[in-house]
Amino acid sequence: MDKRIISSIIVGSGKYLPKEVIPNDYFLTKEFYDASGNRLVKPNADIVATLQKITEIRERRYLEENLMTSDMAYFAAKDALSSADIDGESLDYIIVAHNFGDILKDNIRIDTCPTLAARVKHKLGIKNPYTVAYDLPFGCPGWIQGMIQANYYLQSGDAKRVMVIGAENLSRISDPHDIDSMIFSDGAGAVILEAKEGDSKEGLLAHITRSDTLDHAFLLTMGPSYNPNHPDNTRFLKMNGRKLYEYAIKTVAPTLKECLERADIDIETLKHVLIHQANAKMDHNILERLFLLYNKTDIPKGLMPMSIQELGNNSVATVPILYDLVVKGDKKNHQFNSGDYSLFASVGAGMNINAFVYLHP
Template identity: 30%
Template sequence: MTLRAAVIGVGHYLPDRVVPNSDFEKTLDTSDEWIRARSGIERRHFAAEGQTTSDLATRAARNALSDAGLVPDDIDAIIVATSTADLTFPSAATMVQCELGMTRGFAFDVQAVCAGFIYALSTANALILSGQARRVMVIGAETFSRIMDWTDRSTCVLFGDGAGALILEAQDGAGTSEDRGILSVDLHSDGRHKEILYVDGGVSTQTTGYLRMQGREVFRHAVEKLAATATAAMDRAGITPDQVDWIVPHQANIRIITGTAKKLGLDMDHVVVTVQDHGNTSAASIPLALSVGKERGQIKPGDLIVTEAIGGGLAWGAVVLRW
């Protein structure tokens, strides 16, 4: 028998405030048509005043617990992937742990920007395979609206706020690609590319920063690296693209999503797309898409899924799992 980290619950939460592209026309030299054409985004959600990343994460966590039929103390660990935690410390994950009323286990954050959920999934998988935890809740949650330069039309129209949560449980498998759960992981980073996507401030420099991005450079790296990491993860899992039911990509830009699918030889009928409704929610985008995909009836038990992401660092990676 082979131990696997299998998905047993999923949930998401989006703030109430919906911001259509037309709202940006009032303050920026942009248009709904321009934003849609370049990103595929039509609207996004912004957190309310006083609503924090841990608030969004907690709501998504409760929905995932409900989906799994579990209570908080059934969970051994919480990992929150975020670049926009409420405070420098403690972690957003411990805040979620407290709000849920979870009195056992441990909680911590992972920061790999848009690739954060992939890194967090990999960490949760390792905890389960090592026997350190039986059930791990993995959450991606962001309030990127708090780090936007509202005068920069090339970035501020792209991002949104939200949270998604996944619960993984240790289950026995046969050691084949037919097993439920995480089948393979592929992770990478390259710090030489910091300047193409970063926030120009932080605690150590005692400055308040905003997101800065060289869009063309990010696009150039994204399609190539995402296709390569997805292929490597599939090779490790012993599967081929024609066996994949769904690609669930980081929802950054529809052109990156379609370009990656094309490189993998898969048509868009096999891709879960939510970018039009959520914008780029960074580490939250993959769990949001997984939860929405299940809610829509797209993702079903037994489906083979490839999920991949790239973010500032650069950091990127992919996970193959069977739902």
């Protein structure tokens, strides 16, 4: 008798988008400083216009004052369980990717005790002690890394169902006097990955991860406010945007090509590229460079759905939110069909890059 093949299939997804919509005009009255503590003399209107031109961000979401990251993760998890019509008691693992834990609006000390995954499991009311809940801090690629870990559990037979959540609250950890704060936002996305037996491989086909820490570990760090008059030494998220951009456009495309080769599919087979929503210009550049590695310049229209224009960069949450938007029919002219190949990818703090190829059942 032929051995049945185990595939890791997404059976449900969910998201939480904060209710507070922040348009670019919000930043017109802010005081911005450079890394040396000098007040920027360029008019805020010009700063905002340049930001929108490069990133394409028009607005973003900020978390409601009475909520925290674990609340967003819980709402996304509840949505995923509902859409899959699955009892949370049947989950073998709950993996929550994030970087800063729960943060109060007026006290931005990071809180990860207990873990966010433990808080989500508690909020869901799951009694099963063998539903293992743990956190995964891995920069912006955290959710994709969680999917890779979940796939290992399913392929080994250790689990039948795993929920992977990406949730982040960047608005409270970013320096209001740093122009990079205009990029960041809040949100959460979740999927449920399930083991399925069949005659052929579907779902998650191949993956890749790399960590370039020797020369690039500190492109994203924590540091004091750029405002020299800030009352204390509170540490905010800081980004070396130029160096990060250079690293990403040089390194991501070859890594994605390697992932496609591991899946043994050609780039022309791809129907969707879901990439971390960090910077629209950077994402388009990465896609162009990926196609050039195949000596191709014509990129199919609609290959790469985007959400950064309305939602900004909410770190680990961007890719699962984008997936759920497409699944739920909220991205015009984008849908997943049986037999489609999708490439999921991310790059971020570490510096880390990862990706996986997914065949929709």
